[in-house]
Amino acid sequence: RKEVEQDPGPFNVPEGATVAFNCTYSNSASQSFFWYRQDCRKEPKLLMSVYSSGNEDGRFTAQLNRASQYISLLIRDSKLSDSATYLCAVNRGYSTLTFGKGTMLLVSP
Amino acid sequence: GAVVSQHPSWVICKSGTSVKIECRSLDFQATTMFWYRQFPKQSLMLMATSNEGSKATYEQGVEKDKFLINHASLTLSTLTVTSAHPEDSSFYICSAATMGTQYFGPGTRLLVL
Numbered sequence: 001r002k003e004v005e006q007d008p009g010p011f012n013v014p015e016g017a018t019v020a021f022n023c024t025y026s027n028s029a030s031q032s033f034f035w036y037r038q039d040c041r042k043e044p045k046l047l048m049s050v051y052s053s054g055n056e057d058g059r060f061t062a063q064l065n066r067a068s069q070y071i072s073l074l075i076r077d078s079k080l081s082d083s084a085t086y087l088c089a090v091n092r093g094y095s096t097l098t099f100g101k102g103t104m105l106l107v108s109p
Numbered sequence: 110g111a112v113v114s115q116h117p118s119w120v121i122c123k124s125g126t127s128v129k130i131e132c133r134s135l136d137f138q139a140t141t142m143f144w145y146r147q148f149p150k151q152s153l154m155l156m157a158t159s160n161e162g163s164k165a166t167y168e169q170g171v172e173k174d175k176f177l178i179n180h181a182s183l184t185l186s187t188l189t190v191t192s193a194h195p196e197d198s199s200f201y202i203c204s205a206a207t208m209g210t211q212y213f214g215p216g217t218r219l220l221v222l
Contacts, residue, residue: 043214049210
């Protein structure tokens with residue numbers, strides 16, 4: 001099993017749709033989880049950290065399921081500007097992260 | 110806050126030359142910085158972990174003599190690609206860690222002819 005796995009997509013959704021991505025991780029000792037967004041030919045940008053209790057930031061909700069070892073990202077009311085690749089990251093050491101390969105989201109008019 | 114800069118943003122060089130890339134944390138101190146490489150349509154691959162005042166830790170398969178890392182201060186790490194060859198052409202991205210979270214620089218596109 002790979003350390004961090006994501007469905008590469010692409011996920012094609014219309015504007016206004018709700019879309020969810022999952023990311024599974026293999027190291028049960030991992031403590032820190034993150035979602036990053038990467039636009040084409042740009043660097044990854046931190047979208048949100050994922051807390052045990054789950055967290056929400058506007059249209060974005062992240063959740064952690066330790067028992068099944070996955071994190072999820074839910075995007076409500078998708079905008080065209082949400083089109084990007086979404087990377088999940090899991091720590092393997094204090095600040096060292098292992099990244100998934102990313103899930104591509106394409107939001108169409 | 111948590112701004113990371115990287116310079117240069119792009120480099121075109123001849124095969125055999127060495128290229129130095131700088132990574133700076135602008136508004137925080139980072140004892141740990143990371144260097145990644147990303148080929149087109151591929152995932153981020155961690156090359157090495159750079160620790161201020163000590164030797165870098167390289168990932169398996171990354172040649173330390175090829176990719177020289179120096180982390181001379183709490184705000185600056187440099188990556189030197191020595192004797193670059195066309196297969197080293199890639200997108201090199203650094204990140205700096207604070208409070209257990211990594212923030213990325215804008216990346217450097219290297220093209221070796």
